[in-house]
Amino acid sequence: MKVFRYFEKSMKECVLTIGNYDGIHLGHQTLINHVISESRSLQVESAVITFEPHPKEFFTPEKAPQRVISLREKLEFFQAHRIDRVYVIKFNEKFSKLTASEFIDILKLKVKAIGLVVGSDFRYGNMREAGLDELKTTGIKVTQPGTIFLEKERISSSLVRDALKQSNFIRVEELLGRPYMISGRVIHGEKRGRTLGFATANIHMFHKSPPLSGVFAVKLDSFYGIANLGVKPTFGGINKLVLEVHLFNFSKEIYEKHVHVTFYKKIRDEKKFKNAEDLSQQISTDIKAVKLFFNL
DSSP states (O other), rough: EEEEESOOOOOOOOOEEEEEEEEOOOHHHHHHHHHHHHHHTTTEEEEEEEEEEEEEHOOOGGGGOOOOOOHHHHHHHHEEEESSSEEOOOHHHHHHTHHHHHHHHHHHTTTEEEEOOOOOOOSSGGGGOHHHHHHTTSSSSEEOOOOOOTTTEEHHHHHHHHHHHTTTTTHHHHSSSSOOOOEEEOOOOOOOOHHTOOOOOOEEEEESOOSEEEEEEEEEETEEEEEEEEOOOTTTSSSOOOOEEETTTOOOTTOOOOEEEEEEEEEEOOOOOOOOOHHEEEEEEEEHHHHHTTTT
């Protein structure tokens, strides 16, 4: 898979989809699957255009939604599904000012899109000036698959986000078609967990602000454990969420490894304790709850 940070002129035609693809839920996957099947049928490349930052982070950063997945996790998904090329386009003032016709020229002349797979709410151009009706007059073949519903609700990133905030991981899995996970690199931390008797893997997340926090039953890759996703209030607090995972019966060296933490159940909210001893006692109780959940 080739990843581009700008619209480099391609020599090969493609079938394309465009969107933020936050979460890559079942609705997104329907679009991606159509891109793959149509591109193979036409014997051209499959392509995705996505944006960094999210357009809402550019226009109204104070109101921007928390991301379901990071850019790296998004790219991992595209690669696993054998997308040929991905354009990660910087959403800035210059890009936002492109007219509908200028954007279509980019798709036809640089991306070489001969087919476009989009959702029913697709808009493009400055101030979202154009939609499906205009798109169908451009000469690019337009495919608009049906909307995917779960229990009469249209599947959306907002729906996934709401389920994560409620720690309803069963519903999240129904919306995503897979369990929810956060990936990152294991880094050296303050070694505070070790002094409490519970050594932890500190995960450098690619998320800025995932839409959940607390203490959870998790797996790090294939290993069972307990995770705290929070701001460490007992030790003074910090200004961003950090992910720490204590693994059961584990002694391997995993520093600098890229890992995936899958979430299965919320045990409790994060809270501030009077001292480290009280926190340690609570962690022991939490571990018992996690092991009971996993039947360990």
